Amino acid sequence: MRALLKRYRQSIALHLLLIIFGLYFLVAVLVTVVQLYKEYENTKKEFYDEIQTLPATFGKGISDSVWTYNQELLQSILQGMYNLPIVVGVKINSLDHKMDVQVGAVFNQQNQVEYYDSKGLATEQKLTGLGANALFAHEFPIYYQGPAFSQDIPLGTVTLYSNDQLVFERVKYGFILILINSVIKTFVLWFIIYFFINKHLGKPLKEFTLKISQQNTKFPQPIDLAINWTDKNELLILKDSYNQMIERVNKHQHELLELNQVLDEKVKARTRDLELAKESAELLAYSDPLTQLSNRRAFFDYGEQLLEQAYRQQKSLSLIMVDIDNFKNLNDTYGHALGDQALVAFATTLKNNLRSTDIIARLGGEEFAIMLSNIGEDNAINIAETLRLKVSQIELEHEQLSIQFTASFGVVESLPGSSNIDSLLAQADTALYYSKQHGRNKVTAYSTIANTTTINSVN
Secondary structure (H helix, E strand, C coil): CCCHHHHHHHHHHHHHHHHHHHHEEEEEEEHCCCCHHHHHHHHHHHHHHHHHHHHHHHHHEEEEEEEEHHHHHHHHHHHHHHHCCCCCEEEEEECCCCCCCEEEEEEEECCEEECCCCCCCCCCCCCCCCCCCEEEEEEEEEEECCCCCCEEEEEEEEEEEEHHHHHHHHHHHHHHHHHHHHHHHHHHHHHHHHHHHHHHHHHHHHHHHHHHHHCCCCCCCCCCCCCCCCCCCHHHHEEEHHHHHHEEEEEEHHHHHHHHHHHHCCCCHHHHHHHHHHHHHHHHHCCCCCCCCCCHHHHHHHHHHHHHCCCCCCCCEEEEEEECCHHHHHHHHCCCHHHHHHEEEEEEEHHCCCCCCHHHEEEEEEEEEEEECCCHHHHHHHHHHHHHHHHHCEEEECCCCCECCEEEEEEEEECCCCHHHHHHHHHHHHHHHHHHHHCCEEEHHHHCCCCCCCCCCCC
16 A cells, blocks of 8 residues: 555656646536436426416317306316326316316415325325425416307416426436446546556656666757656656756856847847737728728628628618719819829728728728718618718818819618628628719719619619
8 A cells, every 4th residue: 555655756747646636536427417407497398388287288178168167177178187297286177166177286375385286185295305385377268169159268277287296207218328428438538548648657657767877968958847756756857857957057057047148139129019900900901091091801791790790789780872973074183192082081981980890991092981880771861961061161272273073872771691791792882883973963862773674784
């Protein structure tokens, strides 16, 4: 026994095995408990579902028996329901109390369990064991439906009872299988872990200790060991061997520290440069350098997120496509510098008249897209009309001339879960080109043209 205890204290493999096995055992117990609880909940739900199907089978017969005061027929029906494997009791409360009947285990007015025989007479407790008195019930009303009456006549209620004991009986077999499975996996895992820890940790560490003691002192490789165990073991032997070697290289320690400090500063400086470069690259990758708006890539990334959020929260979302009218003529007539000035002024107008949470992106050239979260089509149309007027009021100066331009808009609403970003853009683009084709400087909603023929593209 002492030899075994000494081996345990000196073996890292056994230490690790005990820790891993202990943690695994706790996790296995927790998982098993959770699994059993879920199995119990699912089985109980199945009982509820099965009980709720019984009114369709027995409801008509019970209603007719109560209506005709046929006590014998009612007792027969109740006995048939009571004999079902998911029912432990049945109680009928008629409105006039003349046909009140109880069979099996039922709750009284004080929510206490009472027992009745097949004739409805009180009797001693028949159900024993775990969960026998843990009843749960399903109540449904009964009506009389006759050709002489235009409406159903209420007769009372029927309450069906089941209990946790039946649930436990159904899940008992599964519990045994889960328990056996957990025990087998625990012991198999114990032997597997012990074999591999001893093979891949214990023996290599002994060999590594020998190599450390033979290491060239001119090129030592520093290591750091943090060991809480006070008993002699493989890692402590390794640490002792390393400490003997490090004593022979102390004269080089100062130079190594200085070199490490210099290298550390260089690494920090390089890291800062890389971080700045990364931030700049990310900014360029997601923004338009001329207008400082989001670019096409950013629009698709952020747009998909907004669509997914709108789908989860069951909220609407609208998309506005905008295109500057006759932008090519503007460039050709007044030059690209004025065209760039128009794009910047246009982007500034959009930003100044929209929420900070709205996505505004330049998709390319003079084409822009706006995504409005939690905004329906009507509000989106109003916003587009406001933007249209604001854009028409922009004035640019060119050689003492005042230059103005307009823009066309296409609006589409995405109902929760009905669209993806590509289909939404296509619909908004269709509405935009409808505005282009019908005079420009207009706002068109896709819903108003959804059933018309395809619109030809207008440059």
